Amino acid sequence: MKLLRSTFALISLVWLSLSAHAAGEPPRFDGIYGGFVSGYGFVDQGSFVLNNNTTHGFDLEGPLAGLTGGWNWNHGAWLLGLEADGQALGMQDTITCNGGCNVTADIDGLITARGRVGYLFGDDQQIAAYATGGLALVWLGVRNNGGAPPLSTEWTEVTYAVGGGIEGYLFGTDWMSSKLEYLYVGLDAKRTALVNTADSGRYKFEGMHLIRWGLNIHFN
DSSP states (O other): HHHHHHHHOOOOOOOOHHTTOOOSSSSOOOEEEHHHEEEEEEEEEEEEEEEOOOOOEEEEEEEEEEEEEEEEEEEEEEEEEEEEEEEEEEEEEEEEEEETEEEEEEEEEEEEEEEEEEEEGGGGGOEEEEEEEEEEEEEEEEEEETTTEEEEEEEEEEEEEEEEEEEEEEOOSSSSSEEEEEEEEEEEEEEEEEEESSSSEEEEEEEEEEEEEEEEEOOO
8 A cells, every 4th residue: 555655646746747847828826716636545543442452453544535625815926825625535444353343444534624825936936835734524433343233433523634735737727736735634533332242442543644636726
């Protein structure tokens, strides 16, 4: 999976480098925009602890895809903005252990609302390097597959997201841009739920890393 993440990052960087050579009418990071994002993410730690203090770890990582929109204000060489996005996440793993437990954990949704501060450079100031930060909502779930029917526990965590990226206009246009960014979601989720018909477990999920590529259409 590390090779897959590295390959994705390399492809995104090559794509972004094409935007750095765009020419033509000077574009402006100013006004309303919308588009889509895709990428890959993984969690630092996912685990549950049984009543006998036996710890089992989840390997949670997977793709993401969603929509984004925002507003930019261009003031000279500086960029200020607000951005929101929602995406589906494909992070899921199942663990089977001695004692009859069979549990699945998944993280399947994320919404963020963030501010952006950036600096414009390049020909005609068509590239922006920026930092971003704000609120995040994460949808999580755990499921005891051994029940009849299986028992699920789902919840939403409110936390923060911080990161940075680079965005550039594409192929001489003044209306389409591509971006590559990294986000860290400060996930610190804990929940107690059944892992089989008799025993409960203490679930814990910490730290989410996202590498995202996006394409935006600007309505300035």
